[in-house]
Amino acid sequence: MAVAKKWQNFQLKPRMKEGEDYMLVDSNIHQFWHTKYGSVNEIKRYGITDEDGQTIVEVYLKQVNILAFPNKTLFKLYKKDPEPTPIYISKQSTVKELGEKICRLLSGYCYMVLRNKSIIVSKVRLWVANTEEGLGELDQKYVNYTHVKLDAQVINLIDEQMKKRLHEVNMADSDTLIVEMPKDKSYVFQPMQGGEEENKHEDFQDPLGKLGDIKKNDLASLDLNKIFKRSSQRGLVGLQNLGNTCFMNSGLQCLSNTTELTKYFLFKLYREDVNTDNPLGLDGRLAEAYHGLLQDMWLGSDKRTAPYDLKRVLGKKIARFSGYGQQDACELLNYLLDLIHEDLNRVKKKPYVEVPDHDGRPDEEMSNIFWQCFLARNQSIIVDLFYGQLKSTVRCLECGNISMAFDPFLTLSLPVTKPSLFQVGFVPFEMHRSLDGSDDEDPDYSVGAQMTPNFHIVCSFEVDAKTTVGEIKEKVIEKVSQIGQRPILLENLVLGNVKWAEFAETFDDNVKAETIDQG
Numbered sequence: 001m002a003v004a005k006k007w008q009n010f011q012l013k014p015r016m017k018e019g020e021d022y023m024l025v026d027s028n029i030h031q032f033w034h035t036k037y038g039s040v041n042e043i044k045r046y047g048i049t050d051e052d053g054q055t056i057v058e059v060y061l062k063q064v065n066i067l068a069f070p071n072k073t074l075f076k077l078y079k080k081d082p083e084p085t086p087i088y089i090s091k092q093s094t095v096k097e098l099g100e101k102i103c104r105l106l107s108g109y110c111y112m113v114l115r116n117k118s119i120i121v122s123k124v125r126l127w128v129a130n131t132e133e134g135l136g137e138l139d140q141k142y143v144n145y146t147h148v149k150l151d152a153q154v155i156n157l158i159d160e161q162m163k164k165r166l167h168e169v170n171m172a173d174s175d176t177l178i179v180e181m182p183k184d185k186s187y188v189f190q191p192m193q194g195g196e197e198e199n200k201h202e203d204f205q206d207p208l209g210k211l212g213d214i215k216k217n218d219l220a221s222l223d224l225n226k227i228f229k230r231s232s233q234r235g236l237v238g239l240q241n242l243g244n245t246c247f248m249n250s251g252l253q254c255l256s257n258t259t260e261l262t263k264y265f266l267f268k269l270y271r272e273d274v275n276t277d278n279p280l281g282l283d284g285r286l287a288e289a290y291h292g293l294l295q296d297m298w299l300g301s302d303k304r305t306a307p308y309d310l311k312r313v314l315g316k317k318i319a320r321f322s323g324y325g326q327q328d329a330c331e332l333l334n335y336l337l338d339l340i341h342e343d344l345n346r347v348k349k350k351p352y353v354e355v356p357d358h359d360g361r362p363d364e365e366m367s368n369i370f371w372q373c374f375l376a377r378n379q380s381i382i383v384d385l386f387y388g389q390l391k392s393t394v395r396c397l398e399c400g401n402i403s404m405a406f407d408p409f410l411t412l413s414l415p416v417t418k419p420s421l422f423q424v425g426f427v428p429f430e431m432h433r434s435l436d437g438s439d440d441e442d443p444d445y446s447v448g449a450q451m452t453p454n455f456h457i458v459c460s461f462e463v464d465a466k467t468t469v470g471e472i473k474e475k476v477i478e479k480v481s482q483i484g485q486r487p488i489l490l491e492n493l494v495l496g497n498v499k500w501a502e503f504a505e506t507f508d509d510n511v512k513a514e515t516i517d518q519g
Helices: 027-037 071-075 095-112 135-144 202-211 216-221 246-256 259-266 285-298 308-317 329-343 363-375 381-386 469-480
Strands: 047-049 055-057 062-069 085-089 125-129 148-150 152-154 176-180 189-191 388-395 402-409 420-426 457-463 496-499 502-506
Touching: 062 071, 062 095, 062 135, 071 095, 085 095, 095 125, 135 148, 135 176, 152 189, 216 259, 246 259, 246 285, 246 329, 259 285, 259 381, 285 308, 285 329, 308 329, 329 381, 363 388, 363 402, 420 469, 457 469
Parallel strands: 062 176, 148 189
Antiparallel strands: 047 055, 062 085, 125 152, 125 176, 388 402, 420 457, 496 502
C-alpha cells in the first residue's frame, strides 16, 4: 500500500533504548551523513507535548491496523481471509486526521497499484472492532445486504469524536480498525447495541431516578444486582493495557468489585467530600478520574475501556506510574487509595496531634487513643472501608524500657509461598546388625543381597514455609517403608547436614524446612 509520508511507516523495534540502540540527531547532522556516506534511511520523528505538558520526541508512533471494506469489489487488498494493514501515525493526531490519512492512503493505493484514477476516497467511517470473529464474512455481507450488524464502536460519527486525540480513544495497538466506505451514498454497518451516545447510561439512570435522593446511610441497603438490568455490563468490563499496565488493571478490577466503594462513587456521593484545600491531594482530580472509570465499567455499553485519565492524573503525582512499564500492583493500590483518601479527606485543616505514652494503661484504651489521634487528621470513605490498626512493641535490651504503638495500616502484604523441592538422602545406620542384637549379619546384607553397608536412597519432597523436620521424617517413612524385614521407626530417624562424612548439625522435629541450608 502506498503511503503519503514514507517516514511514518518506519517503526523501531520494541524496547529500544536511546544511546544504546539509536541516537536522536537534528536534521543538519542527518543531512551531513546523507551527503558523506550516501543513502541513509530517513526515520524522522517530531517533538510533541505529552499528557504532562512536557515536550518529548515521539520515537514510537501509534500503530493502527486497518481493514477496508468493500474489498473484493473495490480495493482487492485481501485474497482469502482479510488481514489488517498496519499504518503508523502520531498519538497526538486527532481522529479526523487519522480518517484523512486513511483516505489518502486508499486513494493512493487505487491510483498507484490498481491504476484506477477514478476512485477518490474522501469519506469513511471508522469502527474499532470488539472481536476478530466474523471479519472474514463482512465483505460478502457488505455487498449483499443494506444493513449489517457489527460488533464494534464507530469513533468518527460526530464532531466531538473527531476532535479527540488518538491517545484518548479506546483503541489498542493490537485492535482492528474497520474502514467502511459509503454504499450508494449511505453506510451499511450498524452497531449491535445502537449508537454509543444513545444508549450510554440507559441501564442506570432510570433506577437511580426512582430511588430518589440517596444518602450515605442508605448505601448499605442498596443491592447493585437489583438496581442494574441484566443487559447492563455491571462491572464486567475488560481494561485495556496501556503498554505493560496489566498490574494496574488487576488492581483496578479488584477495587471496582469492592461494592461499598463502587456504590459511593456511582451515586456521586464522593462529591460531598472533595477536599480542594488539601496539599497532599490532587484537588479532587483523582477522585473524578476514578468516578469516570467506574461509570465506563458499570454504566457504559462497551465491553472494555481504558483507564487513560486515571493513569494520567496518577502519573502526574507519582512519576513511576507516568510511563508504560511494569510496576508493582500492591504499590499502585497503596498510592491510589492514599491519594483518593487525601482527595476526599473530610478534615479540611489537620490539627497537630501528640500521642501520649503508654504508662501501663490497657491495650484496649491505648488502641482507642491512637485511633482517635489518627481520625483527628484522617476521615474519608477510604478510612471507613480499608484502614486497620497494628500493634507494635519494642523492648530495649539494656534498660528494659518498652515502647508500644498502635499504627494505622491501609494494606497488609501477605507472602504467598511456593512449594520448593527438599532433597533427603536416607542412609541406614548399622542396618547390617542382626535383629536379635548380636554381631551376626542381617540376612539382607549377606553375600548377593541387594543392600550393602553403603546402601542409601535419595528422596525428594515438595515443602512450603510451614513444613517441619518431623513432617519430613514422616514423608521419608512413607517413601522407604521398610528395608528388608526391619521397619523404619520415626524416633530412630535423625535429620542433619553432613559435611566431610560427619554430621555438621542435626535438627529437632519442630525446625522449619525453610531455615535449613541444603547447600
